[in-house]
Amino acid sequence: MTSYRHEIDTDLMRQFDISADSTGSYSFTPRTRTFQFGKYEITVILGPNNDFIGISEIRLNRDFASHKNKITPQGFHDVDDYYRE
Amino acid sequence: MFYEDQQDQALRFGDIVQGYVFTAPTLDEPTIDLNLLNYTINVQHPLCYVVITPCCSIGSGTISLTPLIIVNYKYFDNPYFAKDLTNINRAMSPENAVSPEVWQKFPEEMQQVRLLEGEAYALLEFFIYEGHELLQKYSSGPKQNKIETNYYMIDFRNIYRLDCKRIQSPENSPLQSKILQLTVEVRNELRDKLADYFYKRPKEDLIAIES
Numbered sequence: 001m002t003s004y005r006h007e008i009d010t011d012l013m014r015q016f017d018i019s020a021d022s023t024g025s026y027s028f029t030p031r032t033r034t035f036q037f038g039k040y041e042i043t044v045i046l047g048p049n050n051d052f053i054g055i056s057e058i059r060l061n062r063d064f065a066s067h068k069n070k071i072t073p074q075g076f077h078d079v080d081d082y083y084r085e
Numbered sequence: 086m087f088y089e090d091q092q093d094q095a096l097r098f099g100d101i102v103q104g105y106v107f108t109a110p111t112l113d114e115p116t117i118d119l120n121l122l123n124y125t126i127n128v129q130h131p132l133c134y135v136v137i138t139p140c141c142s143i144g145s146g147t148i149s150l151t152p153l154i155i156v157n158y159k160y161f162d163n164p165y166f167a168k169d170l171t172n173i174n175r176a177m178s179p180e181n182a183v184s185p186e187v188w189q190k191f192p193e194e195m196q197q198v199r200l201l202e203g204e205a206y207a208l209l210e211f212f213i214y215e216g217h218e219l220l221q222k223y224s225s226g227p228k229q230n231k232i233e234t235n236y237y238m239i240d241f242r243n244i245y246r247l248d249c250k251r252i253q254s255p256e257n258s259p260l261q262s263k264i265l266q267l268t269v270e271v272r273n274e275l276r277d278k279l280a281d282y283f284y285k286r287p288k289e290d291l292i293a294i295e296s
Binding site for chain 2: 073080082
């Protein structure tokens with residue numbers, strides 16, 4: 001299984017730390033969410049308003065075959081089991 | 086209409102015929118060593134058969150047949166089939182392919198997957214032959230729920246070849262063996278479902294082709 005993992009960009013992360021000369025301080029831990037995209041799983045980094053910040057990981061979905069297997073139409077209704085004598 | 090009132094003076098694809106034999110060789114284990122080859126050949130005499138050779142290929146002393154068999158009594162549990170068994174011969178919606186009770190019990194995810202099929206065949210190996218006065222009535226099913234019918238069906242997996250020197254062309258054949266002929270529309274339905282049966286591709290092939 002191939003996985004492409006980016007080190008989370010520390011410069012990118014620093015954006016969420018307000019500098020010391022502000023009246024207060026605010027920082028948040030970015031959230032990540034994983035989405036299915038074809039045969040890949042993509043983990044994205046989301047900001048406080050669910051805005052897209054970046055991609056942290058792309059990897060092959062090891063369950064792709066069984067997922068595709070479930071949703072690929074067969075071209076007929078598989079119902080023989082419901083009519084067994 | 087299922088059967089023609091006036092039959093052609095020729096053997097046709099889908100005809101019901103009588104007077105032949107049905108054989109099914111049975112083998113314990115395939116082997117290239119003839120000393121170890123262990124097989125039996127069963128010969129049966131069903132009442133009727135259906136011609137499966139396409140019309141233009143009937144001849145040269147050979148024909149493909151399949152025996153007419155009794156209908157699976159479980160089909161009558163599905164109201165869509167019970168009202169007209171020949172619905173099995175045509176594409177249908179996923180909800181009609183099983184009884185409403187069975188459909189309601191499917192988890193929602195399974196219903197969604199089945200709905201992706203849209204209109205499609207069910208019971209792909211089978212084709213129903215409508216009842217007719219020339220076809221013998223029979224009863225089938227458990228004692229408490231017996232059904233009486235003269236509908237029959239064929240199973241495409243039973244198709245076999247028979248050699249008979251009298252079969253030289255559709256017109257030059259033992260026409261006395263022919264008892265019923267399908268209408269053009271029903272013959273088309275049989276052809277379509279048979280073609281679909283042989284066209285069926287396993288999911289792994291479909292996924293590989295799409296990839």
